[in-house]
Amino acid sequence: MSDAQVIGAEATDDWGSDQARRRVRRRYAADRRLQAYGIIAISLAVGLLGVLVTSLVSTGYPAFIQTKVDLPIYIDPAKVDPQDPRSGKYRALVREAVDKAVPGIPDDQKRSIGKILSSDASYIVRDYVVDHPDVIGKTITLPIAVSDPYDQLYKGVIPKEVDALNWTQVAWFDRLENRGLVVEHDGRKSLKLDVYVNPEIVEAGPPPSGDFAVLAQSSLKAYLPRIIDTSLVEMLAADAPEAIGDRIAADPGIIGKTVQIYFPLSPHYVTLANGETPKILNSRFSEDQLEAFDLLDEKGLVRTPFNWELFFNADSRFPERAGLAGAITGSFYALLVCFLLSFPIGIAAAVYLEEFAPKNRFTDLIEVNINNLAAVPSVVFGLLGLAVFLGFFGLPRSAPLVGGMVLSLMTLPTIIITTRAALKAVPPSIREAALGVGASKHQVMMHHVLPLALPGILTGTIIGMAQALGETAPLLLIGMNAFIPSVENMGILEPATALPTQIFSWADSPERGFVSRTSAAILVLLGFLVIMNIIAITLRQMFQRKW
Amino acid sequence: MEAKVEERPAIRVEAPAVPQKKEGALPVEQHELKMKASDVNLWYGEKQALFDVNLEMFGQSVTALIGPSGCGKSTFLRCLDRMNDVIDGCRVEGDIRLDGQDIYAPRVDPVQLRARVGMVFQKPNPFPKSIFENVAYGPRIHGLCKTKADYTEIVEKSLTRAGLWEEVKDRLDESGTGLSGGQQQRLCIARAISVNPEVLLMDEPCSALDPIATAKIETLMDELKQNLCIVIVTHSMQQAARVSQRTAFFHLGKLVEVDETSKIFTNPTDQRTQDYVTGRFG
Numbered sequence: 001m002s003d004a005q006v007i008g009a010e011a012t013d014d015w016g017s018d019q020a021r022r023r024v025r026r027r028y029a030a031d032r033r034l035q036a037y038g039i040i041a042i043s044l045a046v047g048l049l050g051v052l053v054t055s056l057v058s059t060g061y062p063a064f065i066q067t068k069v070d071l072p073i074y075i076d077p078a079k080v081d082p083q084d085p086r087s088g089k090y091r092a093l094v095r096e097a098v099d100k101a102v103p104g105i106p107d108d109q110k111r112s113i114g115k116i117l118s119s120d121a122s123y124i125v126r127d128y129v130v131d132h133p134d135v136i137g138k139t140i141t142l143p144i145a146v147s148d149p150y151d152q153l154y155k156g157v158i159p160k161e162v163d164a165l166n167w168t169q170v171a172w173f174d175r176l177e178n179r180g181l182v183v184e185h186d187g188r189k190s191l192k193l194d195v196y197v198n199p200e201i202v203e204a205g206p207p208p209s210g211d212f213a214v215l216a217q218s219s220l221k222a223y224l225p226r227i228i229d230t231s232l233v234e235m236l237a238a239d240a241p242e243a244i245g246d247r248i249a250a251d252p253g254i255i256g257k258t259v260q261i262y263f264p265l266s267p268h269y270v271t272l273a274n275g276e277t278p279k280i281l282n283s284r285f286s287e288d289q290l291e292a293f294d295l296l297d298e299k300g301l302v303r304t305p306f307n308w309e310l311f312f313n314a315d316s317r318f319p320e321r322a323g324l325a326g327a328i329t330g331s332f333y334a335l336l337v338c339f340l341l342s343f344p345i346g347i348a349a350a351v352y353l354e355e356f357a358p359k360n361r362f363t364d365l366i367e368v369n370i371n372n373l374a375a376v377p378s379v380v381f382g383l384l385g386l387a388v389f390l391g392f393f394g395l396p397r398s399a400p401l402v403g404g405m406v407l408s409l410m411t412l413p414t415i416i417i418t419t420r421a422a423l424k425a426v427p428p429s430i431r432e433a434a435l436g437v438g439a440s441k442h443q444v445m446m447h448h449v450l451p452l453a454l455p456g457i458l459t460g461t462i463i464g465m466a467q468a469l470g471e472t473a474p475l476l477l478i479g480m481n482a483f484i485p486s487v488e489n490m491g492i493l494e495p496a497t498a499l500p501t502q503i504f505s506w507a508d509s510p511e512r513g514f515v516s517r518t519s520a521a522i523l524v525l526l527g528f529l530v531i532m533n534i535i536a537i538t539l540r541q542m543f544q545r546k547w
Numbered sequence: 548m549e550a551k552v553e554e555r556p557a558i559r560v561e562a563p564a565v566p567q568k569k570e571g572a573l574p575v576e577q578h579e580l581k582m583k584a585s586d587v588n589l590w591y592g593e594k595q596a597l598f599d600v601n602l603e604m605f606g607q608s609v610t611a612l613i614g615p616s617g618c619g620k621s622t623f624l625r626c627l628d629r630m631n632d633v634i635d636g637c638r639v640e641g642d643i644r645l646d647g648q649d650i651y652a653p654r655v656d657p658v659q660l661r662a663r664v665g666m667v668f669q670k671p672n673p674f675p676k677s678i679f680e681n682v683a684y685g686p687r688i689h690g691l692c693k694t695k696a697d698y699t700e701i702v703e704k705s706l707t708r709a710g711l712w713e714e715v716k717d718r719l720d721e722s723g724t725g726l727s728g729g730q731q732q733r734l735c736i737a738r739a740i741s742v743n744p745e746v747l748l749m750d751e752p753c754s755a756l757d758p759i760a761t762a763k764i765e766t767l768m769d770e771l772k773q774n775l776c777i778v779i780v781t782h783s784m785q786q787a788a789r790v791s792q793r794t795a796f797f798h799l800g801k802l803v804e805v806d807e808t809s810k811i812f813t814n815p816t817d818q819r820t821q822d823y824v825t826g827r828f829g
Contacts, residue, residue, distance in 0.1 A: 359635055429672035435630060437685035437738055438662035447684070448674060 056526075060519030066307035066320060067154040068143040069117065069296055073097040075129060077137045085129050085136065090122035094144075101301065102292045113292045118145040120321045143305070145320040148513040149284040150293055154302065158512060160290065161279035164268045172224055172232055173272055181223070182273050185262035189273045191236065195219040195244065196258045204255055208248035212241035216263060237264040310520060314487050315502065319513025322506070324521055326484035330400055330496030331469060331528075334480070337404025337492065338411060338468050343461055345408075346415030347450075353416070354423045355445060374413035381409045382474030390478060398479040398495035406474045411464035418460020422453035455540040462536035466529050472500040481505055499525045581606040581746060581776035582627060587641035589622060589631070596622050600641070600802045602795055604746070609768060609777040611791035611808065613784060615823070618797040620780045624748050627778065628664035629657040645746070662689050665739035669751040671731035673723030673738070678715050681723040681734055682706060685742040701741055709737035710767050729760025736767065740775075747771065749779040753786065765790050784824055788812050796820045 014020060073093055080088030098114055099105060105113050118124070121144045128142055129135060145151070152158045165173075176182060181192050195215065202210030217233045224232055240263040247254060247261055268278035281287065296302050313323025349370075357363045385406035389395045395402050426449045434444040450457075475481065481501035490496055497505075499521065506518045582604040589597035597619045604610045604627075612620040622631070629650060631637045643650050650660055662685070673681050682702045686692045692701060702719070706712040711733045715726070723734050732752055739747060749768075753761040768777055768790050781787050787794050788808060795805040796817070804817045815821045 427672075429668060429670055430674065431633075432630065432666075432668055433672040433674060433735070433738075434684075435633065436628070436661060436666035436668070437688070437742060438658050438660075439684075439688050440658045443688055447688075452675065 053526075056519045056523055060516055060523050062152075062155045062157055063310060063513075063516040063520035064307050065155065065304045066309065067146045067151040067302060067304050069101075069146055070141050070301045070303065071097050071101060071117075071144045072139055072141045073125060074100075074139045075125075075136045080129060080136050082133060082136050085133050086126065088126065088129065090126045090129075094121045094125060098292075101299070102295050105288075105292070109288050112286060112288060116146055116150050116289055116293050116296075118147050118320045119318055120145070120316065143303070145309075146293075146302070148319045148511050149282075150289075151320050152512050153285070153293075154297075154304065157516065158282065158284070160282055160285065162282050164278040164280040165272065169232060169235075170272065173235065173269060176223060177273065179223075182265070183262070185264075188237075188264040189270045190262040190264045191220070192260055192262055193219050193223065194258050195261045197244070197248065197255050199256045202244070202248060202255060204248060204252040206249065206252075208245045208252070212244040215244055216241040219261075220263075234266055235269050237266045240264050240266075310517070311524075314484050315497065315505075316485060319509070319511045319517055322514070322517060324499070324502060324524055325487045326490065327497050327499045327502035327521070328524075329487050329490050330403075330480065330484070331498040331500075333400035333490070333492050333496065334403035334407060334475075334498055335465055335469060337401055338407040339461075339465060341405065342408035342411045342415055342464065346412050346461070347419055347457060349412075350416045350419035350423065351445060351450070354420045355441070355449075370413050370416050373409075374417060377473075378410055378471050379473040379477065381406055382477030384409065385474060386477050396493050396495075398482045398497075399493050400480070400496045400498075401492045402478050403475050403480045403496070403498065406478060407468040407471060410471060410474070411461075411468050414464035414467065415457075415461050418463070419453070419457045422456025422460065423449060425456060426452045451543075455543040458539045458543070459536045462532050462539075466532045469528060469532070470500055470525065472504055475501045476504065499528070578605040578607045580604075581646065582778075583642075583644045584623070584626070585642040585644075587623065587626060587639065587643060589619075589626060589640070590636075590638045591634070592636040596800050597626075598801045600797075602802060602805055604776055604778055605793070606745075606776045607772055607774070608792040609772050609779060609790050611787035611794045612778065612780045612797060613782075613787050613794060613823070614797035614803075616782075619800040620795075620797045621750050623797070624750055624778060624780050627746070627748055628661050628666055630661075630666065632657055662742045663744055664746040664748060665742065665744035667732070667735050667739050667747065667749045667752045670755050671728055671735055673726070673731050673734050675722060675724050677720045678706075678723050678726070678734060679719040682737050682741050685738060689742055691742065705737040705741040706734075708740055708771065709733045710763060710770075711737055727760070729756050729763060732756060732760065732764060733767065736764070736771075740771065744775070746776045746778065749777065751780050751782060754782060761786070784812070796823060798823070 071094075074096065076093060076096075079092055080090070094117065095110060095114055098117070099110065102113060114121075124144055125142060128140070146154070149158070153160060173182075176191065183190060183192050185192070193216075196219070198215065201215050202208060202212070216236055220233060220236065243261050243263050247259065265273060268280075271278040281290075293302075309321065309323045311323060311328070312325050313321060314326035316322040353363065353367065353370075357366075385402060389402045389405055390397060395405075430448050430452065431444055434448045439447065475498050480496060480498055481504060482495040482497050483505075484490065484495070484497050503518055503521045503525065506514045506521060580603055584600055584602045587597055587600040588595065600619075600623055602610075602623075612624060614620050625631045626639055626643060627650075631639060639651060645660070645663065649655070674684065676684075679698075679702055682705050683692075683698045686698065686701050692698045703712060703716075706715065711730060714730060715721075715734075723731065726734060732755075736747075736752075753764055756764065765786065768779070771777060779787075779791065791808045793805065794808040794811040796803045796811065796815070796819070798819055804811065804815055804820045806816070811820060812824050815824060821827075
């Protein structure tokens, strides 16, 4: 006891001692460590965000431009009735226009060349003519979107040619080459293989006969043990087995013996042996189409303008025509319903709970449950909406009304919680001041507390709305991922889709063009979120008051 | 007295208003008895904060409530305009009368009561609105004014009474929170007197202010008491001695002694009062 006191007295009194200095050093080290952890955590978060945005932008930017062909089209009055422009023969018009732009296509290829253009080409022309009936009988130049493969080709997303050989084939060939088996023979790159000229397979002839191909393949396989990939026998040129026949013809005595035979290599492997990478044409293109496409390009008809259709077109099966207008409209309606429901209800509930509700078990229970609701997975709300709104009340499927109702179930807890926090943050002195001059509870609330809490309430509401904007699962469950090819008939009660569900269905589509469009749609969604957050910050600063 | 009650029909007359001027023979008590608290007990939940407090407050004078922290003087002050009503679990028993009417009677509307009994708080708490709106708010919610000119008049009158008019008359549109601490507190006083209260309760109004601002407020109280019954809670005994005519000493929730201020500070009856005012405990 007394010892401890002495030590303690020394330690605290002598600030210059080694112990004291060590303690100070340790304290500083701990401070710096804590800071370092924070900096590491923040840079990690920022780095990950950077990776996300970079990857989205790098995959998504091609979707913001669209390859189009400025095609001069003669709107033939014989094919389009000026009285009824909607039912003209537009497919034929487009085919004629292509014929004119790319002269000299044989008849049997006309169909194939037409596939350079979007399958919707005739509808693009039709829509234009319906909007502008006076062009009938004139030649117009319309930018027509090209089909997805050519769009991707022109943007450089997919190559014209792909590798002819896969990496196993290249690796096994390298192995043979390293053993010195690839040699120049008779002016051809050949494989020098030991062949056991099996008397059961070949006969001396003359002329020598037998299944030389099998013999050649089996001797090659002997060099490539444990190989299941039968494509490797394609290493040999088509005429390679004849080398066996030639040898037997020259010397029938080799039957039953093992001899060295030079087998010429097939063309791809010859290229490989020459140190180049063999290429073949991408199977999505044909030579004729490429030729025609290059011709259009040379004429300067192919352009890549900004893809406004991404924002103004509705969905389409063809990626080159698909846009987000339907999804944006659907999301707007759903958020509108969500806001109209959750904002007043949320604020009313929060004001009651915070200012008027008596403190008892029942209100405690309500409070706990509201907090719990904020943590309920959104898919559960989706199921609830499916069962109650669609199943029980029989509201229309896929409609923004139901979507908004389900989303408002999700945003309500957020709004209630943030509103209560904002009300709590209003200093009690303001309430007292108002009560002191004789304001009623209602007047205190409406004149002082709510206006002061408004920035916080708005921030919470917009954050809740942003959350709702990005919510996918509940919308999928109530079917708000409808295929909407036109925004004309959209309404609160009509089937619709929303931004996140549109992203979901595009991500599911096999066409190459939807890959970049998915990223682009995500960027658009993120853009809306950023805008909403900026609005929240602006509103907060606008209404912020000091006290 | 009777006639005055009838002017305010919302407050039900519980008992006939009997002026009790005869009690005591002190000069200040020649004024009318404005508020009277009898046997006030107060509980915060289970905890009793006030024990049998009996206090009379007279018009046209200042009554100071002094005592150590937590002795219940602010709590008692808040009973006088029923500000304790908004605190959960607060229960008041006893009888508090304003002009002879029980202010805790069931039919008394606390909102109208607070128009008659104004309050100024410890920390200046102007609304985050313009100076004009701060003062006009009370008349507005009580419907005292009809036209814009009425408001302008009442704002000017109140600010003048609060001694703030000369300083702010050119910037009535600026925020009340932009004023200095002393000006804010005078703005709060102007706000409180804008509805013509009969009683003004002040809860340590100068504790957040510097001595110059304090002096201004004290002068102001001297002027205001010509028309008002002022009850002030203060921790500064010098202040109590300077501004008040009567002083009540609270200790541990009980009213120990109440008398003329000069008597409390020079010749108190109770030993505890003696100890407190001479700074021996507190």
